[in-house]
Amino acid sequence: MLERVGFDGTSMSYETRTVEWRLPDAGCYFEAERNAGVRTAGILARQSPEALEAIRIALENGLKQYARGNEFVLPMAANVVVVSKR
Numbered sequence: 001m002l003e004r005v006g007f008d009g010t011s012m013s014y015e016t017r018t019v020e021w022r023l024p025d026a027g028c029y030f031e032a033e034r035n036a037g038v039r040t041a042g043i044l045a046r047q048s049p050e051a052l053e054a055i056r057i058a059l060e061n062g063l064k065q066y067a068r069g070n071e072f073v074l075p076m077a078a079n080v081v082v083v084s085k086r
Helices: 025-036 041-047 048-064
Strands: 013-023 071-080
Touching: 025 041, 025 048, 025 071, 048 071
Parallel strands: none
Antiparallel strands: 013 071
């Protein structure tokens, strides 16, 4: 399929990379999803104020396990796919 659209099908590589997302407080993650996300922001925008507050509290409680000193360190993963054009 890659070759049909102009890529070298034998050049593909796939790798999972992990990084740490450092947040100053637990509320930062909720605000990032609410204001910078796409799908999640749309879902959150349709919630009642009561549901939105319950979601915020649940997220903040879930993040407690990632507390390190004065910050929260979330493990994040990304799948990196590389392929060359012919």
